[in-house]
Amino acid sequence: MVPILRASSLFLFFSSAWSFTPCPLLGPSFPPFTLDPSDKVVGSALKNLTARFDNLTKSSTGSHGDISPKTTFSIALFSSDDGSAEDKPFFWDYHHTAPALKEKSSSSNKVVRNTTDDSIYRIGGLTHVFTLWSLLNQTADQHIFDDPVSKHLPELVNKDSAKDDVIGHVQWEDITVGQLASHMAGVARDYCSSDLTSQKNAPKAGLPPRQAYSLPCCGENSKCSTSDFLKHISGRMPVVAPGASPSYSNLAFQLLGYIVEKQAKKPFNEVLEADIFKALKLHETSVFAPKDSSKGIIPVSKEASGWSTRFGGDEASISMFSSVKDMAIAGKAILNSELLSQTQTNRWLKPATFTSNPANTVGYPWVIYTDSRAYPQGPIINTYTVLSNEGDHESLYSSYLGLVPDYGVGFIILSADTKKPADLNAHADIIGDELLEALIKSSLLQATENFRGGYAASNKHLNSSISVKSDKLPGLFVEDIISNGTNFRDTLAQLTGVKKSKDLSIRLYPTQLVEKTTKGSKQAFRAVLQDKTESADGGTPTCVSWLDLDKFQYAGRGLDEFIFTLDKTGHAVSVEIPALQVILDKKK
Structure with a gap:
């Protein structure tokens, strides 16, 4: 890929x-x-x-x-x-x-x-998304990701295997639900579907003669129970150590499907049908x-x-x-x-x-x-x-x-x-x-149409204003900013150590904090302050603006915080700068 x-x-x-x-x-x-x-x-x-x-x-x-x-x-x-x-x-x-x-x-x-x-x-494998979606929907949070798998599926713990046999047996107590969900559990890729033992021409391909090897594959018409299935899985060998490397695993999602069943106390296909298919009106979507x-x-x-191919237990993996x-x-x-x-x-x-x-x-x-x-x-x-x-x-x-x-x-x-x-x-x-x-x-x-322009305090005696512009670089930028008659660019330059205020870059980026209002919405931005004359991060490929967010505050509000109010058409009508205790209206 x-x-x-x-x-x-x-x-x-x-x-x-x-x-x-x-x-x-x-x-x-x-x-x-x-x-x-x-x-x-x-x-x-x-x-x-x-x-x-x-x-x-x-x-x-x-x-x-x-x-x-x-x-x-x-x-x-x-x-x-x-x-x-x-x-x-x-x-x-x-x-x-x-x-x-x-x-x-x-x-x-x-x-x-x-x-x-x-x-x-x-x-097929897009089933993984629905399995994890249903798990998150059932648990309402992701704290379950930190749980050991054995907490939810204790049948996996093989009491006959030695704790130090890390090559011969999966140590299920060391694997978390989150590692199953992210292909980081180090467990087998598949359970039954990819085993070549059943191929009659295997010896011609250089494989050993067929041996008596039986997996409870839990086919559609079999009577293999979940307990039998988990018991056999418990004896499987690991692929890599848990958390060491991603290793794609359909089997991991079969196990997540069993956890979903235990959480919901009903079969996996019924969980998907009720909680996702019916909820979203997915009329052409089905398990199997x-x-x-x-x-x-x-x-x-x-x-x-492969339209009719079906293995029991794969409801949550490739079904x-x-x-x-x-x-x-x-x-x-x-x-x-x-x-x-x-x-x-x-x-x-x-x-x-x-x-x-x-x-x-x-x-x-x-x-x-x-x-x-x-x-x-x-x-x-x-x-x-x-x-x-x-x-x-x-x-x-x-x-x-x-x-x-x-x-x-x-x-x-x-x-x-x-x-x-x-x-x-x-x-x-x-x-x-x-x-x-x-x-x-x-x-x-x-962004240019909706936000660009001048903003000023309705109280002219306050003498506060900013000018928001855009170019081809990421984000919007503030060209001029006046606070109560003071060139606030000079203040910000001094705080950040930029020698010449004209060299200070003030770029605004959305924080994805959005509130719906009766008249439109409010959207919060944070400003990233940089010296335009210096190489980013000393010429290294790193970008560390996240280290300085909310660094400078006044009365408990960050100097880098800007909150725009938008009308129902998505056009900004004002901007609030909480630290400066001012709301500036967009000029028409």
Whole structure:
């Protein structure tokens, strides 16, 4: 898997003759904006996106490599903001039915419908997101992440294994629920589905002769109980030491599913059905294949494609089916914290550990791609993804979910192939090329329109004012600031040790603290104060503005705190500077 956004367009957009290197806060560089697909910038990007996928499906090759002509796929882009009020939960979609799918179906006298937004695909590993979502929804906080797994599943503790046998047996008392959720538990990747013992030609491939090896795989028709299943898992060997390295594990999510069941005191599929599917009205989403397959995209056959493949216990790992329409609804709900609190979502959408690739980190259960090519002149963009491609020995389906919280957008790609599961990175990279650059430009333009201008105290005797402006660098900036007749830039320069006040940079970044009001909203910003003549952090690649937040206070309020009041159209009407005990109205 490779990072999305491999093109250099973002860097070219932000690169210029800027000599000043801003040091923004983590998070969005600009305040929340309204996504309008008919906007000139975004609309043009969506037209380009359609054209590029048209060319990709015709030629099976593009700027990010080749794709299989046998792949049928559906894509949807969605936003946390309703924008210009769409009837559907997404603002762009694209569907392609591969000729190979129709050919295969014609030979079996089966009629294939063209793919649409309600076409159902197997989504496999994207089940992980719903498992963790349901766990967070059940527990109402993330303190459970710190619990040892053995607290919730004591059956895992193998009393016959020695405590010092760290290579031969998983030490379940040392593994936390959070490590299961972030692929940091060091446990086996799969339980039954990937074992090759059952393959008749194994010896021809150089493997030992088949031996009597039986796993209670708990198939659909078996009578294997959860206790039997956990008892066998308890004897498995670890892959790596707990907390040492991320190691992808479907088995970990099977265990999380059992924890959800214990918390809810009902079967996992019933928890998802009641708490997520029904709550969000996900009509094409199910645990295991839907009984009515008329909307299904089924290449070759149900058996050969993996549509009907089912292992007991995998309800919480690779079992689910959905459509791009339903997944767009789900993605919007995550971005908007519809089922969780905003605080829970903020914790959920954060990294848990590094990988050996400095551009990638791992979350719960996200693989987070960090695009920093535009840094320091442009924003750092983190895309939270889950890619499911279980391999052609299990299914012919692939799926890709991506969320970009800083811009409130996401994408979903679902696919099926007649030969092998598709590599969807080329599709995701094209989305990144066109969409994110447009969103950055649009957010900058809207921030300029909504916030830029002069603000002054209504009491002219007070003589307090500021001037807010924007450029192509991250954040807004304060050009002039007068407090009670005093050039407050001079005061701030003295406090921060900047010799010449004109060299002081005062850039404003949103803190994501937003309050809805009857007339609009209030949005809090913090100012980052820097000397424009000095290299950022002495020429090192670090950025330490977070160390100085709230550093200088007056009467208990930070001198770097700015609170804008916006009307219902999103335009700023005033700004409060609490430390200066003043509210400044925007000049008309």
